[in-house]
Amino acid sequence: MNIFFLPESKLRNLIETLMGRGRLFWTRQKEKSITIEEVDEEYIGDYKIPDLRSYDTFKNFILPLRSKVAEYPDEKWEDIEETPEKTVLFGLKACDVIGIGLLDKVFLDDPDYIDPFYKKRRESLILISSDCSSVKESCFCDLLGNTPYVSSGFDINISPVSEGYLLEAGTDIGNEILKELSLSKADKKLIKERDNSREKVAKNLKKQNTKYEKPFAKDLSDIVKEGYESSEGWALGSTCVSCGACTNICPVCYCFTLFDRVDTEGKKSKRFMVWDSCQYKGFSQMSGGMNPRFPMMERFKNRYYHKFFRFHDRYSEYKCTGCGRCIDNCLGGIDMREVLANIKILETISG
Amino acid sequence: MDNIYYPRDAVLTDIKEETPTIKTFCFKLDEPLFFKAGQFMQLTIPGLGEAPFTPSSHPGKLTEMEITILRTGRVTDALHYEVKVGDHLGLRGPFGKGYPLDKFKGKDVLIVGGGVGLAPLRSLIYAIFDRIDDFKKISICYGAKTPEDQCFTDEFKEWEKKPHTSLHLTLDRPHPDWEGTVGLVPCLLEKDIIGVDIKNSYVVSCGPQIMLKFVTYKLLEVGFKPEQIYLSMNRRMSCGLGKCARCNIGPYYLCKDGPDMCYADIMDYPNVFE
Numbered sequence: 001m002n003i004f005f006l007p008e009s010k011l012r013n014l015i016e017t018l019m020g021r022g023r024l025f026w027t028r029q030k031e032k033s034i035t036i037e038e039v040d041e042e043y044i045g046d047y048k049i050p051d052l053r054s055y056d057t058f059k060n061f062i063l064p065l066r067s068k069v070a071e072y073p074d075e076k077w078e079d080i081e082e083t084p085e086k087t088v089l090f091g092l093k094a095c096d097v098i099g100i101g102l103l104d105k106v107f108l109d110d111p112d113y114i115d116p117f118y119k120k121r122r123e124s125l126i127l128i129s130s131d132c133s134s135v136k137e138s139c140f141c142d143l144l145g146n147t148p149y150v151s152s153g154f155d156i157n158i159s160p161v162s163e164g165y166l167l168e169a170g171t172d173i174g175n176e177i178l179k180e181l182s183l184s185k186a187d188k189k190l191i192k193e194r195d196n197s198r199e200k201v202a203k204n205l206k207k208q209n210t211k212y213e214k215p216f217a218k219d220l221s222d223i224v225k226e227g228y229e230s231s232e233g234w235a236l237g238s239t240c241v242s243c244g245a246c247t248n249i250c251p252v253c254y255c256f257t258l259f260d261r262v263d264t265e266g267k268k269s270k271r272f273m274v275w276d277s278c279q280y281k282g283f284s285q286m287s288g289g290m291n292p293r294f295p296m297m298e299r300f301k302n303r304y305y306h307k308f309f310r311f312h313d314r315y316s317e318y319k320c321t322g323c324g325r326c327i328d329n330c331l332g333g334i335d336m337r338e339v340l341a342n343i344k345i346l347e348t349i350s351g
Numbered sequence: 352m353d354n355i356y357y358p359r360d361a362v363l364t365d366i367k368e369e370t371p372t373i374k375t376f377c378f379k380l381d382e383p384l385f386f387k388a389g390q391f392m393q394l395t396i397p398g399l400g401e402a403p404f405t406p407s408s409h410p411g412k413l414t415e416m417e418i419t420i421l422r423t424g425r426v427t428d429a430l431h432y433e434v435k436v437g438d439h440l441g442l443r444g445p446f447g448k449g450y451p452l453d454k455f456k457g458k459d460v461l462i463v464g465g466g467v468g469l470a471p472l473r474s475l476i477y478a479i480f481d482r483i484d485d486f487k488k489i490s491i492c493y494g495a496k497t498p499e500d501q502c503f504t505d506e507f508k509e510w511e512k513k514p515h516t517s518l519h520l521t522l523d524r525p526h527p528d529w530e531g532t533v534g535l536v537p538c539l540l541e542k543d544i545i546g547v548d549i550k551n552s553y554v555v556s557c558g559p560q561i562m563l564k565f566v567t568y569k570l571l572e573v574g575f576k577p578e579q580i581y582l583s584m585n586r587r588m589s590c591g592l593g594k595c596a597r598c599n600i601g602p603y604y605l606c607k608d609g610p611d612m613c614y615a616d617i618m619d620y621p622n623v624f625e
Contacts, residue, residue, distance in 0.1 A: 069354065069356035069357070070354060070356050070357040070358070072397040072398070072441070076360060076439070077357055077358055077359070077360060077397075077441055079354050079357060080354070106594060107594070110592075110593075110594075112592070112593075112607075113355050113592045113593075113594070114353075114355075115355065115594075116353055116354055116355070228621055229621075254594070254596075255595055255596045255597065256589070256590070256594075256595050257589045257595060257597075258356060258400075258401060258589050258590060258595075259400065260395065260397070260398055260399060260400040260401070261398065262397075262398035269397040269398035271356060271357075271395075273356065276589075276595070276597075278596065278597070283587075283597055284586065284587045284597045284598075285587060286424075286585065286586070286587045287402075287423045287424025287425070287426075287427065288423045288424065288559075290560055290585065292586065292622045292625045293622065293625075294625075298621075298622065298625075301621075306596060306599070309602065310596075310599060310601070310602050313602035314602065
């Protein structure tokens with residue numbers, strides 16, 4: 001794989017070239033928060049790639065909060081033919097890229113049902129990722145076997161080095177864009193520098209999460225499955241208020257519901273795919289009053305059960321990137337690491 | 352574009368009243384639709400939404416479909432009170448696996464239904480009657496609250512006439528002239544009533560969750576093994592594609608892996624009968 005050097009002064013060129021490829025959204029440090037917003041042309045000169053992941057996720061670009069999936073204009077259902085606009089997402093971190101890969105497994109890689117809307121949106125995206133250059137308290141990608149940098153899943157990856165950036169293409173489109181920029185190849189020294197800083201961040205992350213290493217080395221799917229009835233660990237969920245912040249902010253929580261409504265003239269019926277959350281009481285409420293996950297704790301457990309057991313059972317991967325956004329946003333102050341680390345598998349008495 | 356959220360057009364051709372709270376809705380389809388008994392459909396009322404139902408009609412009828420529905424919620428209320436013959440509704444599906452009929456070959460089949468739960472079983476009963484020599488005894492057990500709450504009563508005589516088939520009924524609150532069994536469905540499952548060879552049989556059951564629970568316990572008590580019991584599990588569903596993630600039991604998505612589950616597969620997971 002070819003790695004190119006982009007001098008600090010030419011970051012503007014990269015951004016402008018990318019803007020020619022579609023509507024560009026970048027992550028930007030704003031006061032204490034890293035936001036995702038549309039590029040501000042006047043700010044390009046001062047722009048710095050944030051060290052960390054954004055506060056929000058990029059999920060909304062691929063799996064919008066609400067999207068129309070069918071229409072019933074007049075006694076007949078009609079297909080929706082909409083082509084999403086080309087969009088460049090700039091500043092994704094490893095956890096964001098991995099998250100998109102996990103969503104792809106659900107909506108694209110299922111041989112039985114490919115979601116046509118997801119597919120179109122996904123194909124309209126150009127993903128520009130960048131290495132993490134520091135660590136947030138809630139970060140735990142390392143505990144799930146990931147690193148604060150990625151080697152695939154992006155169109156272009158950016159690694160900060162002294163006086164500039166190293167750019168690496170991950171796809172044909174990425175290569176094409178890099179060619180347009182006519183950059184020189186990075187020398188070995190810079191690549192060594194990149195590897196060193198990557199290692200440094202990874203080390204800091206490892207240090208921060210040392211106390212969770214042992215429990216996370218176990219099979220997490222086994223822990224949530226066999227430890228389902230355990231009272232430890234789960235008890236930390238007692239402060240949950242079922243607000244759904246954790247699932248909404250999660251880059252890989254994709255539960256949704258199909259929702260129909262009539263337009264204001266009372267004629268056209270439309271079907272929407274809307275985000276839902278397994279943390280809401282109504283999520284599995286049936287007509288007739290039955291609800292298998294009525295108690296809060298059942299819903300709380302379900303989120304872990306789905307992420308680490310059910311999803312793993314089907315896709316052989318955990319449905320978690322370790323981005324820690326659910327930890328940052330929990331009103332009850334619940335730390336996923338603490339919950340998983342404290343679940344005890346009850347010893348079964350044999351014979 | 353192959354839109355998986357888009358329903359096909361289904362014209363309502365007839366509405367039959369089965370009981371005061373249950374009606375059978377008959378649909379005509381433009382194109383043939385293949386489904387296996389036990390697979391379910393998402394029925395749309397335009398503008399109101401979808402709800403999952405298993406057809407009650409013969410799976411071999413490809414351009415007609417009957418769905419028998421109890422009035423119990425938002426969509427079903429509208430079906431009972433608002434839609435008219437000639438209306439265009441929508442259907443998505445079929446979803447799920449359907450009953451594993453081939454597995455039942457050469458065995459006795461015990462069919463246990465309660466209330467509107469007989470609807471999907473009726474489709475299965477038709478499918479079984481089509482190849483009745485593949486099976487040994489067919490024993491149909493059905494319970495309802497009152498005589499007025501029984502579905503498909505006009506077909507019972509015909510069912511009983513089929514070779515090696517028997518029908519056993521129970522009512523919770525019968526009329527004074529009722530001579531049959533009185534009580535909930537599990538009371539039909541005494542060894543001497545059902546008349547099947549327990550060791551060489553399969554059971555299929557559909558009904559309210561609470562009934563499934565006690566039917567299962569009763570079946571285990573009289574000697575059935577969990578591997579022999581197939582239950583039509585109830586969960587809320589939306590997508591039907593194993594994605595929206597609300598219909599799970601353990602690792603299974605009922606919309607994709609079920610909705611008829613072998614009890615042996617699900618018994619060890621949490622909240623099976625909750």
